[in-house]
Amino acid sequence: MNRLASATSPYLQQHADNPVDWWPWCDEAFAEAKRRDVPVIISVGYAACHWCHVMAHESFENDAVGALMNDNFVAIKVDREERPDVDAVYMTATQAMTGQGGWPMTVFASPDGTPFFCGTYFPRPNFLRLLQSVTTAWRDQRDAVLQQGAAVLEAIGGAQAVGGPTAPLTAELLDAAADQLAREYDPTNGGFGGAPKFPPHMNLLFQLRHHQRTGADRDLEIVRHTCEAMARGGIYDQLAGGFARYSVDGHWTVPHFEKMLYDNALLLRVYTQLWRLTGDPMAARIAAETAAFMIDDLGTPEGGFASALDADTEGVEGLTYAWTPDQLVEALGEEDGRFAADLYAVTPAGTFEHGTSVLKLARDVDDVDPTVAQRWARVRARLREVRATRPQPARDDKVVAAWNGLAVTALVEQSLLTGDPVTASAAIRAAELLASVHLVDGRLRRVSRDGRVGEPAGVLEDHGCVAEAFCAVHQLTGEGRWLDLARDLLDTALARFAAPNGGFHDTADDAERLVTRPADPTDNATPSGLSAVSAALVAYAALTGETRYREAAEAALATVAPVVGRHARFTGYAATVGEALLAGPYEVAVVTGEPTGDPLVVAAYRHAPPGTVIVAGRPDQPGVPLLADRPMLDGRPTAYVCRGFVCERPVTSPEELIARLGR
Template sequence: MANRLAGATSPYLLQHKDNPVDWWEWSAEAFAEARRRDVPVLISVGYAACHWCHVMAHESFEDEGIARVMNDGFVAIKVDREERPDVDAVYMTATQAMTGQGGWPMTVFATPDGDPFFCGTYYPKPQFARLLGSVSEAWRDQRDEVVKQGAAVVLAIGGAQLVGGPTAPISAELLAAAVTALLKDQDRTYGGFGGAPKFPPHMILLFLLRHHQRTDSAEALEVVREAAERMGRGGIYDQLAGGFARYSVDAHWTVPHFEKMLYDNALLLRAYTQLWRLTDDPFARRIADETAAFLLRDLATPAGGLASSLDADAAGVEGLTYAWTPAQLTEVLGAEDGAWAADLFRVTEQGTFEHGSSVLVLARDIDAAEPSLVARWSRVREKLLEARAGRPQPTRDDKVVASWNGLAVTALAEHGALTGDDTTRVAAIELAEVLATRHLVDGRLRRVSRDGVAGEPAGVLEDYGCVAEAFLAVHQLTADGRWLGLAKTLLDVGLAHFGTGEGGFYDTADDAERLVTRPADPTDNATPAGFSSVCAALVAYTALSGDTTYREAADVALEKVAPLIVSHPRFAGYSAAVAEAALSGPYEIAVSTLEAQDDLVALAHRHAPPGAVIVAGEPDRPGVPLLADRPLLEGRATAYVCRGFVCDRPVNAPEALVARLGSTEA
């Protein structure tokens, strides 16, 4: 026996390649080995940036005695949840059903057929050692009961996540009820939702911004403003280099769990960009710009594509890179600037983190300060960032995940279109090219790539939805029909291979590897569900192509998830955002122009109704349906504002376009 992870492509699995545990990758061969040896399977699921995954690895998986027990009594399988979200979903459902909670690392004991019979998360070394003995004893002496329990768990979780039961049409009343529910759940003291730990509610913010724009709800906008300001000034945001951590361990956004995930930052980039679009708030614009810069600077991989995450730890210590003491500030900045920075960033002798150190927060509104203070702030940030670069740095999980890169493409495309930033525009197109040429193989998506090579895991529903939406964003950015065609390819696969036959979607394809159950989770959590991301792409594709069959599929699916939007809006944020776009139209805006940069194009982006699609380019450009039969009037750039393919009179005066977009009602 030997550890088999040395040949893995996953950075998380490679972290465990030197463990004395005889790890297997997830494979049919591993389960066959368990049957041959007549032992249970121990499935350990985690991800590279997970702090407690590292703790359990150091405590237990690097321990010779623990490893000996694992090797003698089990076939041990290590799974990267980011690489195999399908496997993670099945066993997380089982873990939540058995324990009432979930998390990572996830520890699952299963039969050689994969049926889970005991599940948990992190176990300290003494408890884990006892658990290994108890499970081995139960497998030896109470086999029939163990097998029956596993079968019962599989039966209980099978199809449990499918959207079924009552449906409801998407309506203004339904979305207003969802907003009312969110307002009741808002943390009115610190912003956001819920208590500690507190996660960035990025998809809810997108929903509320669209709702505000459609209804002029001041309350919806204020919820977004409060959360955005608290997060952007809090320790969850890197005040020196930009970028958001995964969550705050407290309710007031001060101390983060320090890992930075691609998906959080892509979704928050969209939220802050849209907040700036609707309010002209310079703070929102700065956070958006810095978050985009973080993505392209710190997550870009040499072979193209964005890396998955930065670790919570550096040199085995959580937060080592980011926390400061007053003395450290003085050492870098000198006494005067050091004291000023300690006050500005709320760094105290007592500390807000560990061992008297503090996580930097922004205690005052520096964006509105006089120029001399802004210049001082910028100078201090640069010096601290330079000093921080000499500290141990977090490791990076450099695998490229299709869906998360799709989220980044959409966010960067929106940022580039709205701000006119060529860097983010070009980056969006280049990232989309990576997905199209590396991850799309023979018409099907691969979930991950690393070092320029696509991995074996097949794409799941969220990959198809997020990448299709990304291709549609780039189609709008470039007026290149190729991207519209690629999005159609992905959506056709989604409808043909992931559909339930009743308007819903499974998370895995009908020809994918068979697991003990077929996952189908419509809830939005850390990322948009495959369900909601596919709906978003279906709605946008119809608006861009004119093919209403895709919109019909989206409408049926949204009706199925509508009760969830009302009852649990915090877990249906992206579905609700898609519903807002669908209820609004979405509007189809075509700008016929011979100029790459035109005032009408910029105004269309700044004033477009929620979820609108916008394409600008030469009239009758091949492969671009929205520009067909859209002539220039009087030889000038001309805007066509349409809804449901019924268009108002074209306009070519900027003030007329603004008035037209400002008068839209749903």
Template sequence: MNRLGSANSPYLLQHADNPVDWWPWGDDAFAEAKRRDVPLLISVGYSSCHWCHVMAHESFEDAAIAAQMNEGFVSVKVDREERPDVDAVYMTATQAMTGQGGWPMTVFATPDGDPFFCGTYFPRDQFGRLLASVTTAWRDQRDDVLKQGAAVVEAVGGAQMIGGPRAPISGDLLAAAAQGLAKEQDQTYGGFGGAPKFPPHMNLLFLLRHHERTGSADALEIVRHACERMARGGIYDQLAGGFARYAVDETWTVPHFEKMLYDNALLLRVYTQLWRLTGDLFARRIADETAAFLLRDLGTAQGGLASALDADTSGVEGLTYAWTPAELAEALGAEDGAWAADLFRVTEPGTFAHNSASAPIDGAADRMKGVEHGKSVLVLARDIDEADPAIVERWRDVRQRLLTARNGRPQPARDDKVVASWNGLAITALAEHGVLTGSAGSRDAAVALAEVLADRHLVDGRLRRVSRDGVAGEPAGVLEDYGSVAEAFLAVHQVTASPRWLTLAGELLDVALARFGSGDGGFYDTADDAEKLLTRPADPTDNATPSGLSVVCAALVSYAALSGSTAHREAADAALATVGPLIGGHPRFAGYAAAVAEAALTGPYEIAIATTDRTAADPLVEAAHWSAPGGTVIVVGEPDRPGVPLLADRPLIGGASTAYVCRGFVCDRPVTTPGDLADRLGQSPTER
């Protein structure tokens, strides 16, 4: 009997009609495996994962394969986005056994959950042979299987990074990190490394802050180059905005089409800050379009932002997004169709046969299962933002008409569960975008999303990780949820000057320190009273999303600056020291931690602006937001506003709005003009 029909996870519900007797993760599945004396088959994936869909169609929907699974195993489906703790434990095991990981993840384990054989995607015939081999080994070579499981468990336990070396944050350490990234930069196409190529949002955020602190022109140019190439590539949706998860080639041309909330939230911050620092029109456009994508395409009816759009449409990856010259002509007419084909590099051979230089993209067609040859992904062949106004207007008209035509096609599915940590990342990004661009829509959305998390995900002082259809799920929040949501609440506190958000952030951080702290400055990813797993995960590396440790450090640094709590700052410094060696030696896997370290090393600045009218467009407030380096905390409100420590004892000078600039809890004399404030911050006020 398949038991997934009552699940709340869209991923599990995708498998509710499989002939496999799936169980959700839980004690009942373990008990059933013990009762039947058979192994567990734990399959981990997520709803927008292309190869998860492929394995489902090939194997889990196949009656013969399902019969093998039902006879020899208790099969358990896990949504990695809903249970990142379970995913982390078994991913460590998979990497220990195979040297690599990914999704779908396939784990064979004892009835106690100890893994003894791990892998990722298996084609149908290979998977069938593997099932038969594991069944035979469990029956005839049980002792060897158990020994293998014990060895894997030992390897997983040894992979924990609690109690490792320390390196206090310093300018030299962050300079080494920036230099390490510069060495790995792809100087031709931007970003780091080769194919597949992921948007390095956290590393770019670090480099922007490093540029602000040190004046490094190289750091800024690395960011600008990567951002321009990504935004002109196929990884960026040239019609609707929003970035795909990654590109299968080094040129950013062929995307893996799934769009994730967390990528777009982090990239929104990067493009917003790049525009603040450079005034580049393309950066402002991409920031605006990404914010619009988040709210338009991921907003749910009950509030909150959905987690992802699928890579596939009707079982074909990229079906919604690819075009032929004939399709452009049909949508636009012959003249505009030919113009669009040239601008968006749509050719008769198609993207999947040729790249922009008319050379084959290695393996792209094989990786794009189902997308027919002759189709092209839209890329921007040349700069448009600085073009003649008439060309820009034509481009805007063509984009809208193509988007209207595309909206008439079958659309990718949407995973509409609301993930606390990813919504937290989006709130912080929208708050920054709203403040800097003056977008009331972004500011209001940030506040509204914070209300959703506070009212729906915060239950009896503890966070729930997911909600769907307005109902919070059972999985407990992990460390990244506490850190991201606390950081988001602090961003909203700065936007609103409401003490509620500062109080809630402090309460979340107190839970993080008490329940997740390791006792040596570091953090575990699960609480001390959470479900006991094979091992207690503690991964400080920044990968697809910031690590729990990194976002908790970010929130601790900001909270200390906003509240005056030295204890929280000391906790942040101790935690950052645990990832210091990672920042210095492997900066690509510590981008968010390095960005937080830059803010901590800068101070961060604490700016209080006392005013009698928060609604007016105050030049002093604008100067603060434009001149202050990343990581600065800024609160605007009436003097001595109750519950807002940064505004305590901050009188108006001469009846005018007055700015107080502090660092490390030490303040300069107050100023009342934008120029004086910019001087305090070491920058000249910039007009946009």
């Protein structure tokens, strides 16, 4: 029976025709395992995952493997992006058993879902032996298997328990986090640590805000150097824009080629804010190109953003992206081909596989003679045309609520700072999709595809990222309904996800019961649910003056504060929110008849301290608290600046506003 064909997940659909009799994650699968008295195999991955594809081709498409799995197990296929709650529980188990984790994740569990053996990728011969060994152990050593499962369950329950010490997230802790990042910074290549090297977007956002508060040049230089190194490296698509998931080396040259929406959304914020603070033309270019990549390559017909572009093309990594010197000459002619090889560091030896190279930028293109810039633009456009004739990576076009929330916030920031109407329109369209499709009977759903909402319930990160996005769209449009939508999501988070110590669980109290209830306060590839909700609570409180939301954010951040000073690389977004709270955050209302291009509005966005909320428009608009009871002075556009709900005398000149914001 083909149970995956109608799934909203492209990853599940990739496995629909396997000889394995897959089940989606559902109660019926576990009931079937109990009825047959067999263990379950829980296979977790995602559509853009290279090694997931390898294991699928080697094992799940193999008839012998399929027969062994079907005869002795109930096999369950899970898209980790649709079910981050399921992924979190079994990833914790995998890490507890093996000391590491990753995807594909392979978990053997009893019919009640208790894991007793976990791993990641297994080559087919190893996997066949493992299937036979587990089958024998389940039949002949059942008590030992169940005892091991009980021990694993106890371990993951402890790892995901909500509790522990709390402390205010103070300036001293944030300073300690910035010091730790500086110690772990790679002064040669930028970023932190060695290979594989991931773009540290949330840490960079924190360092930019820490620089604004303290004036520390060290923080700004770390961000500037890291951003330049990534933008020049192969991790950045030099032809079409957009960042890959990570670099397999320590110097950003050869990427793991999948491109994820969340990375690009968070990096768009970093480059936008770097440009705002420094005027760096490279940062402005990369921000604009990353926004264009998100809209052009990840935009869906319904207005949302697809999750990812695949790491593989026709089963081969880098097939779309790698070049040889001869291929450049063939595409461009002899002279421009040599120019491109020098510009993009394409050599006969190559930097990738089989003598090919991933394009990286070996020369400056942002501050050069106009004739050189024009030649670069012409060469780049031609290479992009030629590359478009090659086989292209597949796209995972499901819309994930949290990641679309991150995209909306990033696009709003970029549009407000640049005045770009294209990014503003894209942000509003995506927010409309989240509001109209993902909100069902007052509750948020995790995914949609082709405009059809999926069944998985929204987890904490969905509520936080989407609420923060709605707060951003409220500031962009001045429309009160976005603030109402944000409040509804935050009220749900406080009512359904809150823990007794002020922190949060990652799943709602009325969500499906798993073998343990996940609660991870640390950031990973995306902001943790706790830090995402805290960011939204702070923004909403500043926009409305409702202090209970700010107090909830402070209580939540207090649960992760002890970790911030010790493990800064895993708490970047929480630290970013902490900087906003230390700054006030500022609340700026610009009363004006024409917000677009008003010098006061431009000054507010260019010079705002960390976490500032800004609303511009006519006074006393329904549903816009910051504009209530705030008239123009002498009929002139007027800015009202408040901090921590305490307001100063209104000003009417950009110079006065900049002085207020710079105190």
